[in-house]
Amino acid sequence: MDFKGSDTIPGPRAEDQLPHTAQAAAKIVIVGGFGVGKTTMVGSVSEITPLTTEETMTQAGIGVDDNFGSASKTATTVAMDFGRISITDELVLYLFGTPGQQRFWFLWNGLFEGALGAVVLVDTRRLEVSFDVMGRLEERGVPFVVAINSFPDAPRYPIEELRTALDLSPDIPIMECDARRRASSRDVLMTLMRFLHSLAMTGSLT
Numbered sequence: 001m002d003f004k005g006s007d008t009i010p011g012p013r014a015e016d017q018l019p020h021t022a023q024a025a026a027k028i029v030i031v032g033g034f035g036v037g038k039t040t041m042v043g044s045v046s047e048i049t050p051l052t053t054e055e056t057m058t059q060a061g062i063g064v065d066d067n068f069g070s071a072s073k074t075a076t077t078v079a080m081d082f083g084r085i086s087i088t089d090e091l092v093l094y095l096f097g098t099p100g101q102q103r104f105w106f107l108w109n110g111l112f113e114g115a116l117g118a119v120v121l122v123d124t125r126r127l128e129v130s131f132d133v134m135g136r137l138e139e140r141g142v143p144f145v146v147a148i149n150s151f152p153d154a155p156r157y158p159i160e161e162l163r164t165a166l167d168l169s170p171d172i173p174i175m176e177c178d179a180r181r182r183a184s185s186r187d188v189l190m191t192l193m194r195f196l197h198s199l200a201m202t203g204s205l206t
Helices: 038-045 102-112 128-140 159-165 182-201
Strands: 024-031 054-056 075-077 081-086 091-097 117-122 144-149 174-177
Touching: 024 038, 024 128, 038 081, 038 091, 038 117, 038 182, 102 128, 117 128, 117 182, 128 144, 144 159, 144 182, 159 174, 174 182
Parallel strands: 024 091, 024 117, 117 144, 144 174
Antiparallel strands: 054 075, 081 091
């Protein structure tokens, strides 16, 4: 049989292959409301070409999805984003970005399964969205840090005021970030890993 006309399935690209030094891996979820920058963060920090499940936004979403502050947004995540970053030569993080619209939140339970920790991305123009997000993480027992994504037109507040407004306990790290910048997104992930390490050292991480 002649297969010359068949399409060839490409193998993994060299830059996408797992480093041979990797000895441990952890699943991290990046969560938040609609349009807070989850896809952007995964894309900016991933060392492989990220997998996205973005679809064009349609008229059907009007009145259903909250697109406050995202009038120019033309696509939205409907399942997940996926990326990978090597924190050290031995430790690799697999990043899963969740969909932001509430009608897709039923997918979150599956994405939370097996997650070591989470990053909650926050838009200061819509702080109220974060309460449901953090509540779901607490219900699942997933430790998290909070990253305030610095949108150009978003109001700026002192970190401790934001901690109070979000009703965060003193031990949960909170920081500002720019999800568009790799270094800033990586700093957030490093903060999460240090937080998880401190929980493990005190026996609080199960």
